[in-house]
Each structure stands twice: as structure tokens, then as C-alpha cells.
Amino acid sequence: MASTAIRFGEGGARPPAFPDRRIPPRAGVGLKPEHWAGILETKPDVGFFEVHAENYMGAGGPPHRWLAEIRSRYPLSLHGVGLSIGADGPLDRDHLERLAALIGRYQPGLFSEHLAWSTHEGVFLDDLLPLPYTAQTLARVADHIDEVQERLGRQMLLENPSTYLAFAESTFSEIDFIAEIVRRTGCGLLLDVNNVHVSSTNQQWDPVRYLDDYPLAAVQEIHLAGHAREHDDEGRPLLIDTHDRPVDASVWALFVHAIARLGATPTLIEWDAGVPAWPVLQAEAERADAIIRAAQRTEPRRAARG
Amino acid sequence: MQRAADRQRELAAALLDPARAVPPGLVGPDREPSPRRFAVHRNNVAAGLTNALAAAFPAVRRIVGEDFFRAMARAHALAEPPASPVLLDYGGGFPAFIARFGPAAPLPYLADVARIERAWSEAYHAPEAEPLGPAALAAIPADRLAEVRLALHPSLRGVRSGFPALTIWRMNVAGGVPAPVDLDSGGEDVLIVRPAAAVEARAMPPGAPELVAALAAGQSLADAMLAALGADPAFELAVNLAALIGAGVFVGWGLERKRA
Numbered sequence: 160m161a162s163t164a165i166r167f168g169e170g171g172a173r174p175p176a177f178p179d180r181r182i183p184p185r186a187g188v189g190l191k192p193e194h195w196a197g198i199l200e201t202k203p204d205v206g207f208f209e210v211h212a213e214n215y216m217g218a219g220g221p222p223h224r225w226l227a228e229i230r231s232r233y234p235l236s237l238h239g240v241g242l243s244i245g246a247d248g249p250l251d252r253d254h255l256e257r258l259a260a261l262i263g264r265y266q267p268g269l270f271s272e273h274l275a276w277s278t279h280e281g282v283f284l285d286d287l288l289p290l291p292y293t294a295q296t297l298a299r300v301a302d303h304i305d306e307v308q309e310r311l312g313r314q315m316l317l318e319n320p321s322t323y324l325a326f327a328e329s330t331f332s333e334i335d336f337i338a339e340i341v342r343r344t345g346c347g348l349l350l351d352v353n354n355v356h357v358s359s360t361n362q363q364w365d366p367v368r369y370l371d372d373y374p375l376a377a378v379q380e381i382h383l384a385g386h387a388r389e390h391d392d393e394g395r396p397l398l399i400d401t402h403d404r405p406v407d408a409s410v411w412a413l414f415v416h417a418i419a420r421l422g423a424t425p426t427l428i429e430w431d432a433g434v435p436a437w438p439v440l441q442a443e444a445e446r447a448d449a450i451i452r453a454a455q456r457t458e459p460r461r462a463a464r465g
Numbered sequence: 466m467q468r469a470a471d472r473q474r475e476l477a478a479a480l481l482d483p484a485r486a487v488p489p490g491l492v493g494p495d496r497e498p499s500p501r502r503f504a505v506h507r508n509n510v511a512a513g514l515t516n517a518l519a520a521a522f523p524a525v526r527r528i529v530g531e532d533f534f535r536a537m538a539r540a541h542a543l544a545e546p547p548a549s550p551v552l553l554d555y556g557g558g559f560p561a562f563i564a565r566f567g568p569a570a571p572l573p574y575l576a577d578v579a580r581i582e583r584a585w586s587e588a589y590h591a592p593e594a595e596p597l598g599p600a601a602l603a604a605i606p607a608d609r610l611a612e613v614r615l616a617l618h619p620s621l622r623g624v625r626s627g628f629p630a631l632t633i634w635r636m637n638v639a640g641g642v643p644a645p646v647d648l649d650s651g652g653e654d655v656l657i658v659r660p661a662a663a664v665e666a667r668a669m670p671p672g673a674p675e676l677v678a679a680l681a682a683g684q685s686l687a688d689a690m691l692a693a694l695g696a697d698p699a700f701e702l703a704v705n706l707a708a709l710i711g712a713g714v715f716v717g718w719g720l721e722r723k724r725a
Contacts, residue, residue, distance in 0.1 A: 216551045217590025218619075221662055241550025247470040254550060279477035283547045285513035286506055288476065295469050324502035327490035328472075361502075363494035391493055391501045399505060432516075 182207045182234050182268035182380070184423035186447035191434045195225040202232065203437070205444050207268065209236040209427050215265075216257050230265050236380065236427070237267035241283065244303045244317075245276035245290040255310050262311060269380055269425070271316035271349040272307070274300065274337065291326035292336040297343075304344040316379055317341075318349040321357040321386075321400035333358070338374040348374065351382035352417055353410050353429075357398040370417050378421055383414060383447060384429040403432040406443060414447070418454045426451065479503070480510045481543050514542035517552040518559060522582045524637035525563070525575060537566055553590055556583055574628035574648065581634045581655055581666065584622035588659040591620035596660045596713030609720055611687035615680050616717035620659035623674055627652040631668055660713025667712065672700035677709070 187207035190198075198208075208229060215222050229235075242254055262270060275287035290296050307315055319337060331339070341348065350373065359366035385404035391397040406414075406428070418424065428443040472488075479485040493499035518538040519526055526534040541562045547555040560583055563569050564576035596618060605613050624630070629646055631653040636643045654669040656677065669677070672693035679689035686702075693700040709715065 213551050214553065217553055219593040220588075220590045220620075220659060222590070223593075224662055243550070247468075247473050251550070257551070276473060278550060279473050281548050282477065282481070283550045283552075284477060284480055284510050285517070285547070285550075285552065286480070286509035288473075288480075288506060291469070291472065293469070299469065323505045324491045324493065324499060325496075326472075327492055327496070361494070389505075392499050393493065393495070395493065397502065397505070 177230050177235075177266050180234065180266055180268050182236055182425040184425055185451055186426050186428060186444035187234075187236065188440050188444050189427060189429045189431065190226075190229065191430075192222070192225075193434050194437050194440070195221075195229070197437050199225075199228055199232075201437075203441055205233070205441065206448075207234040207236055207425065207427075209238050209429075211431075212237050212239040212258055212261055213241045215261060226265065235265055235267045236269040236271070236425070237262060237265065239270070239272040240287070241277060242272050242307070243276045243278040244272055244307070245274060245288070245296070245300055246278055246303075247276075247296075247299060248278075248280065250303050250306055251278060255307065258307075259311055262313070269316060269349075270311065270313065271318055271380065273318045274320050274340075287320060289320060289322050289324065289326070292329040292331035292333060294330065297331065297336060297339060301340055301343040304340065304346050308344065308346065314345065314347050316347040316349040318351050318382065319354050319358075319373075321351070321354040321361075321398075323361055323397060323399075325362060334369065334372050334374075341374050341377045346377070347379045348377040349380045349382060350375075350378045350417065350421075351384070352414050353382065353384040353386055353406065354400060356407070356410050356413055357386050357400050360396055360398045363395075366413055367416060370413065370420065375417075375420055378424065381414070381417060381421075381424050381426040382429055383410060383426060383443070384431075386410075401432065402429050404430075405439075406446075411446070411450070415450055415454075418450055419457075423451045423455050476506075480507055481546060483507060483543075511539050511542060514546060514552075514555070515539050517547075517555050518542065521553075521556045521586050522559065522579055523639070524582055524634050524641075525579050527637045527643075528572065528575065528578065528633070529569070533568070537563065537569065540566070553586070556586065559583065574626065574630050574633055577624065577626035577628055577630035578634050578637070580624045580626075581630060581657070584624050584655070584657045585664050585666065588620040588622055588657050588664045591618075591659060594618050594620075594716040597710070597715045597717065599707075599710055602710060602715065602718065605718055612685045613718050613720060614683060614685055615715050616719070617677070617681050618658050618660060618714055618716050620657075620664070621677070621681070621714055622657040623669070623677055624655040624657065625652070625674055626654070629653050631655045631666065634666070656712065656714070658712055658714055665712065670697075670705065670708075672697035673705050673709075676700075676702075676705060677714070 183206045185206035188205050190208040190210045273287050355366050355369050383406045384402045387399040387401045389397045426447045475488045487500045487503045491503050515538040545558045560576050560579035563579050569575050635641050654674045656669045657666045675696040676689045676693040679692040690702050
């Protein structure tokens with residue numbers, strides 16, 4: 160750790176009561192260790208921070224010291240990347256307990272996880288792996304979400320995936336699959352607009368129609384991120400969800416469309432690899448905020464909401 | 466119809482073994498098989514785990530270079546993938562893997578540098594505890610000092626090396642400047658602890674590793690001193706205790722026998 164002028168409070172067992180639990184309907188930024196110190200020093204004007212839950216599952220140490228300080232100044236959203244909700248096997252109960260402990264400690268305004276699997280028979284594969292959309296997988300995912308929401312005592316948000324391939328055995332469209340999960344479990348949705356663009360390009364769907372058909376009433380958060388462009392065996396574009404660059408122009412355009420439909424919605428800038436200097440992230444957040452504000456001006460009915 | 470469990474088993478096996486054929490029924494938008502699309506996931510798995518190891522072992526990476534490190538880390542990740550999604554815990558088996566990894570044999574100190582980095586990571590994420598200062602330890606009745614048992618900081622780790630592994634590690638972390646090292650200059654024993662926010666690593670004098678190990682095992686101070694004297698007949702308890710107190714190693718003391 161570099162030395163810093165910031166003084167830490169007591170690292171303690173007793174969780175403090177944090178203010179501002181609610182995530183405001185504006186832009187937030189994914190919190191990275193590179194920016195811990197600078198955020199406390201400069202107090203940038205962003206709506207909230209989001210962390211990957213698994214990065215704060217150590218027993219103690221600097222990650223918790225920094226997160227506690229930042230959480231005392233900003234609303235926090237917790238984003239899990241390892242619960243493997245789409246796994247056919249049982250949920251990892253130990254991991255669910257770790258999530259419950261983190262939620263108890265930091266009182267995040269939102270908790271989200273992925274429509275994906277990442278663990279199989281005790282091996283963690285460190286990728287958000289796709290699942291076929293069938294009645295069998297739907298029942299399993301719904302059971303897992305029921306278990307998560309019951310244990311955590313709160314609603315979770317489910318994020319739509321970036322997909323690179325399709326399963327020959329799928330019998331549901333992705334949107335019908337997700338809508339049915341919402342209907343069965345009452346979970347909310349995290350709409351990743353970059354994932355909509357990536358999947359739509361890779362699967363040759365119309366991304367605007369995807370958004371229009373999506374169960375938007377359940378959406379409580381949006382993710383924006385950058386992607387890489389490659390090609391498949393046939394030379395067709397194959398976009399990769401890399402989170403290592405600015406949000407693409409095509410994704411900003413889709414975001415404008417999504418916000419026009421949704422009204423002001425908490426929107427996260429995700430940048431997880433090759434993390435840039437803070438001003439780059441802040442500029443992305445300001446761009447998202449400008450779009451959200453413009454939508455509020457043109458939709459007074461929505462802007463007047465709660 | 467294929468069961469979902471069988472589908473995931475088949476996919477997981479293919480993800481961890483590049484020699485396996487791409488499972489059937491994974492298709493592109495034309496409903497035809499597309500190996501390049503499955504390769505994205507194979508690459509994600511290997512790259513994700515390799516990146517986790519690269520973040521946790523920066524000195525090893527700097528010593529061997531990016532290409533060598535990625536090949537070695539990938540071999541480890543596919544052979545011993547993590548059992549938990551908490552990747553900050555991943556890498557416990559990497560030092561032993563390096564020790565067995567044939568291409569790394571010309572760098573016999575490399576596994577010990579990896580052990581230091583692993584100990585550093587464990588200390589970084591260890592539970593919080595408040596170290597005792599000299600005043601708190603002065604409260605121990607002088608006539609019972611021999612039988613006192615000292616509780617060690619939960620972040621405390623020790624690494625023993627037959628090489629100057631601490632010197633090599635320091636040269637290869639941020640701010641370090643690599644320079645020639647005489648590998649025959651003797652071993653270094655390393656004490657790693659995080660008394661507050663920062664992880665600290667320091668060399669231990671002869672006898673200190675035995676003292677700390679005996680205290681960690683719940684032995685009395687007298688028995689721990691005997692263990693240290695067995696390693697170094699010139700071992701001085703007062704000097705070593707003062708150094709350990711200064712390092713923030715002790716978090717409590719008691720006069721009852723500690724149960725192992």
C-alpha cells in the first residue's frame with residue numbers, strides 16, 4: 160500500500176450504520192483499488208459506487224478499510240460474480256453466507272448477480288458461462304434465485320449475459336426466459352446494455368427490438384462497458400465483453416433508447432481491466448448522467464416520479 | 466434429452482482441457498457449430514485464472530517475464546483450478562507447483578519468492594487485530610514470564626529460504642531495482658505481518674523462526690526460547706522479543722495452557 164494522508168477509523172467487528180442506502184437514478188462507477196485513495200481525497204461527484212462482492216471476501220485488511228470509508232460517503236451497490244446461479248448443481252451455501260455477511264456489513268442499496276454458471280462440481284472456472292434456455296434450466300435458475308432471495312431477505316437483480324454461442328437444445332428466447340424468471344421469482348433485473356449489444360451482434364438479433372421486448376418494468380439498474388471486436392470461423396463479427404475500454408458509440412445509442420423507455424435509472428460504468436486514471440471514468444459517468452438528465456427533461460411525467 | 470448436469474460436465478471438461486473436442490450443439494447464428502465461439506470461453510477461463518495469479522505474484526512475474534509467467538500460470542490454473550469463487554484466496558498451491566515446474570528449475574529460488582508473495586497476500590487479507598505495545602507486555606508479572614503464552618497476530622506468516630529470497634523479492638516488487646545477487650550468500654528467513662494497514666516483510670535473525678514457530682504452537686516463552694537456543698546457541702531473547710514487539714507481532718498473552 161502506498162502511504163496516504165487518509166486516516167482510517169477503527170477496523171472493527173461492529174458494523175457502523177451507513178447513510179444513503181438508496182442508489183440514486185444517476186451514474187455510478189465500478190470501484191477499483193487504483194482509485195480508493197483518490198476518491199477519498201477528492202470526493203468526486205458520482206451517484207454511487209459498485210464493487211464485485213468476491214473482491215471483499217477476505218477476513219480483513221485494506222480492502223475493507225477502504226470500502227468502509229468510501230461506503231460512509233457514497234451509496235454502494237454489490238455485484239456478485241461467483242454465485243453460479245445457472246449451475247445445475249446446488250448453490251454454494253458457503254458463498255451465499257459470505258454474500259449475506261457482506262450485505263449485512265455494508266448495507267448496499269442493490270445486489271445483483273448473473274444469468275450464468277461458473278462453478279461445476281467444486282471447480283470455479285472464472286468465466287460467466289452460458290446456459291441453454293430450456294424448461295429444465297429455467298426451473299433450476301428460478302429455484303436458485305428463490306434460495307438467494309430467501310437467505311438474503313431481499314430482492315436480487317439478475318443480469319442479462321453477453322453470449323458468444325447458442326445451444327441447439329434451447330427452446331426459449333433469452334427474453335422469454337428472463338421474463339419467466341422474473342414472473343416466477345419476483346427478482347429485479349440489471350439491464351447490461353453492452354451485453355445487449357454484444358449478444359445481439361453475435362446472435363444476429365436486433366438490439367433495439369431486444370430492448371423493446373425486454374421486461375423493462377423489472378429493470379432497476381443499467382450497466383455500461385466496453386467490448387472488443389473479433390471474428391468467428393465464418394468471418395462474422397464476434398464481440399467480446401472485455402470491460403477494458405470506453406463504452407462504444409453503438410452502446411451509448413442503445414443506452415439513449417433504453418433510458419427513453421425506462422426513465423432515469425441507476426447506471427454503472429464498468430471498467431475492470433486496464434483500468435484508466437480516474438478522470439476517464441468520471442467523464443464516462445458524466446456522459447451517462449447527461450443522457451439521463453436529457454431524458455428527464457423530455458419526460459416530465461417520469462421525472463416527477465418518487 | 467440430454468440432462469443439464471451432463472451438459473455442464475461436458476462443457477467444464479472441455480474448458481479445462483484444450484485437447485478435448487468442442488462439445489456438440491454449440492452453434493452460431495446459422496445454427497452451425499462454431500469452434501471459435503467456444504474458444505472465447507476457453508480463453509476466458511485460462512486468462513481469468515492466469516490474471517488472478519499474475520496479480521498475486523508480481524515479483525515472480527517480473528523475474529521470469531510475461532510470456533514465461535503466463536505459460537507457467539496457465540499450466541497451474543488448468544491443472545489445479547480454484548475450488549472457490551473467492552479468487553483472492555487462489556494461488557496457495559502455486560509456490561509448490563513452481564518448485565516442481567521443470568522449466569523453472571534454473572531459478573531454484575523462484576518458489577521461495579513465490580512463498581513470500583503468497584504469505585504477503587494472506588497477510589493482506591487476514592483478520593484485523595490490535596498489536597500489543599511494550600507497555601501492555603510489561604504488565605506480565607516478571608516471576609511468571611517464563612510460563613507466559615503469547616498470542617500472535619492473525620496476519621503473521623513466516624517463510625524460510627536457503628536463498629536470499631527476501632532480497633530478491635524486494636528487488637522485484639514495485640519500486641525495486643534488480644541487481645546481481647550472490648545465491649551462495651546464505652539463506653533468509655522472512656517474517657511477514659500486517660499490524661495495521663500495511664503488510665511488512667523483514668528478515669529474521671537465527672533462532673527467531675524457531676521462537677516464533679514455538680509460540681505459534683502455543684508453547685510457553687521458556688520452551689520457545691529453548692527451541693530458539695537449539696537453532697542458535699547465541700540467541701538473545703530480550704533483543705528478539707523487542708524486535709517482535711516492534712513489528713506488532715503480539716496481540717495478547719495469557720498464563721493458561723493454550724489448547725492446540
